[in-house]
Amino acid sequence: MCGICGKISLTGKNVTHRELKAMANTLIHRGPDGEGYYINKKRDAGLGHRRLSIIDLSTGSQPMANEDKTIWIVFNGEIYNFEELKEDLLKKGHLFKSRSDTEVIIHAYEEYQEECVKFLNGMFAFAIWDEGSQELFLARDRLGEKPLFYAETESSFIFASEVKAILANNEVERKVNLEALNIYLATGYILAPFSIIEGINKLPAATTLTFANGKTKIKEYWDFDPTKKENLSEQVWINKFKELFNDCVKKRLIADVPLGAFLSGGIDSTSVVAFMNNKNSLKTKTFSIGFREPSYNELDFSNLAAKFLRTDHQVLVVKPNIKKTIKKIVWVNDEPLGDTSAVPMWFLSEMTRKKVTVALSGDGGDENFAGYETYIADKLFSIYSHLPFRKLFAFIVPKVLPTSFKKVSVDYKLKQFVKAGDFTSRKAHYFWREIFSEEERRKLFLPNIFSKIKNPDVYTYFKKYFNKFKKGEFLDKSLYVDIKTWLVDDILVKVDRTSMGNSLETRTPFLDYRLVELLSKVPARLKLNKFSGKYLLKKAVSGIIPKSIIFRPKAGFNAPIPEWLRGELRSLLSGELSPSSINNLGFFNSEFVSTLISDYLRGKKDNSLKLWVLFNFDMWHKMFMS
Numbered sequence: 001m002c003g004i005c006g007k008i009s010l011t012g013k014n015v016t017h018r019e020l021k022a023m024a025n026t027l028i029h030r031g032p033d034g035e036g037y038y039i040n041k042k043r044d045a046g047l048g049h050r051r052l053s054i055i056d057l058s059t060g061s062q063p064m065a066n067e068d069k070t071i072w073i074v075f076n077g078e079i080y081n082f083e084e085l086k087e088d089l090l091k092k093g094h095l096f097k098s099r100s101d102t103e104v105i106i107h108a109y110e111e112y113q114e115e116c117v118k119f120l121n122g123m124f125a126f127a128i129w130d131e132g133s134q135e136l137f138l139a140r141d142r143l144g145e146k147p148l149f150y151a152e153t154e155s156s157f158i159f160a161s162e163v164k165a166i167l168a169n170n171e172v173e174r175k176v177n178l179e180a181l182n183i184y185l186a187t188g189y190i191l192a193p194f195s196i197i198e199g200i201n202k203l204p205a206a207t208t209l210t211f212a213n214g215k216t217k218i219k220e221y222w223d224f225d226p227t228k229k230e231n232l233s234e235q236v237w238i239n240k241f242k243e244l245f246n247d248c249v250k251k252r253l254i255a256d257v258p259l260g261a262f263l264s265g266g267i268d269s270t271s272v273v274a275f276m277n278n279k280n281s282l283k284t285k286t287f288s289i290g291f292r293e294p295s296y297n298e299l300d301f302s303n304l305a306a307k308f309l310r311t312d313h314q315v316l317v318v319k320p321n322i323k324k325t326i327k328k329i330v331w332v333n334d335e336p337l338g339d340t341s342a343v344p345m346w347f348l349s350e351m352t353r354k355k356v357t358v359a360l361s362g363d364g365g366d367e368n369f370a371g372y373e374t375y376i377a378d379k380l381f382s383i384y385s386h387l388p389f390r391k392l393f394a395f396i397v398p399k400v401l402p403t404s405f406k407k408v409s410v411d412y413k414l415k416q417f418v419k420a421g422d423f424t425s426r427k428a429h430y431f432w433r434e435i436f437s438e439e440e441r442r443k444l445f446l447p448n449i450f451s452k453i454k455n456p457d458v459y460t461y462f463k464k465y466f467n468k469f470k471k472g473e474f475l476d477k478s479l480y481v482d483i484k485t486w487l488v489d490d491i492l493v494k495v496d497r498t499s500m501g502n503s504l505e506t507r508t509p510f511l512d513y514r515l516v517e518l519l520s521k522v523p524a525r526l527k528l529n530k531f532s533g534k535y536l537l538k539k540a541v542s543g544i545i546p547k548s549i550i551f552r553p554k555a556g557f558n559a560p561i562p563e564w565l566r567g568e569l570r571s572l573l574s575g576e577l578s579p580s581s582i583n584n585l586g587f588f589n590s591e592f593v594s595t596l597i598s599d600y601l602r603g604k605k606d607n608s609l610k611l612w613v614l615f616n617f618d619m620w621h622k623m624f625m626s
Contacts, residue, residue: 003160004047005020006046007023009156024165037063075124086104123146138210142513144492148203149195150203156171179453186436187433191489222513238536252360262361276360287359296560299317303315344558353503359507360506363508365537367486430463438458465480566600572615576619577615596611
């Protein structure tokens with residue numbers, strides 16, 4: 001696991017070691033174990049690398065080249081099938097000088113050119129400079145576990161694992177992308193291909209980019225159709241899943257460094273650890289965190305899972321100096337990120353890294369098996385949307401129900417639900433997670449700023465994924481949309497940035513592309529059965545993990561932000577979002593923000609998520625735009 005960067009000069013001006021090192025220095029957290037650089041003879045192309053050593057500790061340094069040094073690579077990630085690929089490439093006459101998966105990519109590129117990505121099973125972002133053809137080839141893994149950004153200027157093409165590395169080159173103006181900011185305020189994250197900086201783009205998941213002769217070619221190399229089903233029996237599906245999942249876990253246990261797993265006590269992470277136990281001769285090292293606030297604390301379940309699975313379990317009850325920690329989190333997040341679970345993820349990664357270098361996680365289980373409560377809300381909405389009195393409900397419910405500051409409280413869910421009365425099912429699915437509505441964003445933005453936003457309706461970015469398939473059940477389309485948006489640009493961003501911020505590699509068996517393809521063929525009724533999500537997964541792990549964990553209610557991995565903003569973070573909130581601070585930002589209406597704070601502190605409305613989104617953007621802006 002590493003940090004990568006590079007630059008192609010278009011004007012004849014030399015690429016220098018100094019500028020590559022400046023970019024790479026911003027990525028030290030991603031690769032604390034070493035650094036390396038390559039500049040070609042013409043000095044118009046250069047690559048930089050920061051290394052976190054996982055496999056082939058002695059000979060896996062980068063940038064790495066082929067035998068005649070005409071092809072160079074910098075690579076971030078892990079290729080889980082590299083040993084099988086190596087065998088095939090050896091038969092085709094390729095020679096290897098290391099045991100690393102990096103070298104396998106080089107030879108796969110030599111053999112298959114841009115089609116090489118189709119042979120790779122793993123999480124990856126890499127750049128290949130082909131000296132012979134004078135081409136730069138970038139690629140990102142199918143599910144977007146590893147990040148990759150790029151910028152095209154009049155004088156150069158620049159790429160890196162993070163935005164901050166590109167900014168370190170000083171060729172891109174530090175200017176906020178208003179389209180990205182509008183998306184961020186609506187969702188709490190930024191959809192690819194946008195980045196928060198105008199002129200810097202995210203390479204989307206499952207995409208390659210070829211840069212040659214000053215021109216860019218972007219190509220999607222993988223997708224799946226969630227509407228194509230196979231009519232197999234329930235038991236056959238269970239057997240197919242268990243067989244493949246077992247292999248997905250096995251492939252993610254390859255490492256030359258200590259390895260463990262996150263264990264929240266939910267069905268996903270517990271299932272991962274249960275399958276890990278089958279491969280480990282020693283006790284699996286597992287890690288959990290909890291909070292003092294009861295509705296946010298899940299340690300009882302994680303302790304139960306650890307005891308049942310007999311793991312070497314370590315826990316931490318978070319009593320953070322959050323004022324100091326939040327600045328670290330904002331820095332490593334790289335872009336504004338309003339997902340409150342980035343906070344516990346930071347502390348979990350920090351604790352885990354003290355014992356191991358690699359940790360397996362249960363991410364992706366919800367998107368594959370319909371585990372989120374939003375899918376149940378979709379099903380209920382199909383009934384509610386036909387009721388004649390829904391407008392009356394939408395008027396009465398918010399006035400009758402009191403405001404709660406507990407973790408995703410019932411009153412919050414119900415208020416959100418009735419608001420969506422006149423929406424289509426597709427827009428309602430988007431709306432369940434919307435933070436600032438379009439109407440609220442119009443009030444929040446200064447008029448001269450909002451008028452510059454080309455597409456105020458953020459829902460349209462989600463709608464294009466819904467519209468991709470004409471036939472099929474609504475649940476299947478919703479799962480597809482969430483994988484393409486919420487998972488890639490929020491969940492996996494949070495996991496990558498906070499874990500790599502602590503120099504910890506995370507691996508996700510549920511996101512093996514083979515498993516995603518297999519589960520996309522499973523009928524919707526075996527995922528959401530009546531009003532029970534993860535039906536097939538629950539059946540598959542019955543008898544393997546405790547029943548109390550299999551059938552426990554869904555609980556998100558969130559921090560007690562509502563309580564912190566009214567307590568430990570209150571003074572920081574008031575300072576960061578004060579009228580003078582908001583006015584200095586130059587984007588928002590300070591009176592509207594002050595009303596959000598006032599209503600929240602008086603207990604009138606739980607605006608904690610809205611304030612958290614604004615708070616993170618303000619802190620990010622102060623760090624990155626100065």
